[in-house]
Amino acid sequence: MSMADPDLARIVSDIAEEMSARTDRGQVATYIPELANVDPARFGMALIDLDGHTHVGGDADMPFSIQSISKVFTLTLALGRVGDRLWRKVGREPSGNPFNSIVQLEREMGVPRNPFINAGAIAVTDVILSGRQPRETLGEILRFLQFVAEDETIFIDQEVAASEKRTGFRNAALANYMKSFGVLENPVDFTLGVYFHHCAIAMSCRQLARAGLFLANNGRNPVNGHSVISAERARRINALMLTCGHYDGSGEFAYRVGLPGKSGVGGGILAVAPGLASVAVWAPGLDEAGNSHLGRIALEELARRTGWSIFGH
Numbered sequence: 001m002s003m004a005d006p007d008l009a010r011i012v013s014d015i016a017e018e019m020s021a022r023t024d025r026g027q028v029a030t031y032i033p034e035l036a037n038v039d040p041a042r043f044g045m046a047l048i049d050l051d052g053h054t055h056v057g058g059d060a061d062m063p064f065s066i067q068s069i070s071k072v073f074t075l076t077l078a079l080g081r082v083g084d085r086l087w088r089k090v091g092r093e094p095s096g097n098p099f100n101s102i103v104q105l106e107r108e109m110g111v112p113r114n115p116f117i118n119a120g121a122i123a124v125t126d127v128i129l130s131g132r133q134p135r136e137t138l139g140e141i142l143r144f145l146q147f148v149a150e151d152e153t154i155f156i157d158q159e160v161a162a163s164e165k166r167t168g169f170r171n172a173a174l175a176n177y178m179k180s181f182g183v184l185e186n187p188v189d190f191t192l193g194v195y196f197h198h199c200a201i202a203m204s205c206r207q208l209a210r211a212g213l214f215l216a217n218n219g220r221n222p223v224n225g226h227s228v229i230s231a232e233r234a235r236r237i238n239a240l241m242l243t244c245g246h247y248d249g250s251g252e253f254a255y256r257v258g259l260p261g262k263s264g265v266g267g268g269i270l271a272v273a274p275g276l277a278s279v280a281v282w283a284p285g286l287d288e289a290g291n292s293h294l295g296r297i298a299l300e301e302l303a304r305r306t307g308w309s310i311f312g313h
């Protein structure tokens with residue numbers, strides 16, 4: 001991708017202003033009370049380019065529940081731990097099904113389609129947990145996020161985690177089902193506990209954009225020079241984000257935005273413009289596929305105004 005030198009500061013602040021004024025906001029996730037209580041009028045956006053220049057708009061510094069966006073970082077850690085052996089436990093194909101589907105798992109003998117649907121993310125969490133205690137594992141995940149975002153204030157929202165645990169019957173069903181096929185190695189309660197807690201990590205758009213910067217720069221943080229993962233691995237994580245990062249709306253996101261991205265039911269989306277920038281948006285209202293309604297529109301506008309797309313200009 002080439003840099004057309006757009007006025008990024010202007011573009012980000014214009015988009016944030018336009019999104020804040022819109023009244024079509026989608027529906028806030030209601031499956032746990034802690035998410036249902038979030039103000040749907042929020043909108044935040046942060047963009048960091050490879051020189052570390054940061055452009056923000058709206059509620060860019062307000063922490064929100066990153067939910068499934070955490071799965072990008074647990075995938076990164078699991079690949080670091082076991083390398084390509086991970087792919088014995090989880091596939092790499094889009095699922096074409098809702099994120100918490102059980103039917104598909106039965107048909108495919110307990111091996112989840114990809115690391116970003118719930119079953120796949122639970123299997124990835126189980127891999128990171130092996131050989132460790134849940135508390136240690138959670139600490140490792142949190143520290144990894146603090147390291148890539150260069151921000152030690154990032155925290156786990158314990159209320160969200162507890163609420164998720166109280167109501168996570170379907171995730172428990174997925175985990176038990178995988179356990180019956182031997183896909184999970186650890187006690188189901190341990191794996192689920194770590195999974196619920198990493199989904200409950202709270203971050204702002206600014207922190208999230210910074211955390212994703214290594215994916216935009218071949219696995220290396222361009223600002224401090226830290227190598228996080230290899231260029232090959234970064235490319236592959238981006239490919240999975242593009243094909244599987246938006247549940248059953250992944251095709252639509254690729255079509256409209258044209259950048260790898262991962263969404264969460266908290267209304268956040270992390271998008272990666274390889275060679276250019278890392279972008280995070282947050283708008284709590286979701287569309288029917290469970291993706292942030294205004295978040296997706298904001299990224300579509302960003303892609304249109306900058307000409308950024310991995311598919312051409």
Ligand code: GLU
Pocket residue numbers: 066067068069099118164171196199263264265266
């Ligand atoms: N913790 C959520 C769940 O497993 C993640 C939902 C999401 O963002 O997809 O239900």
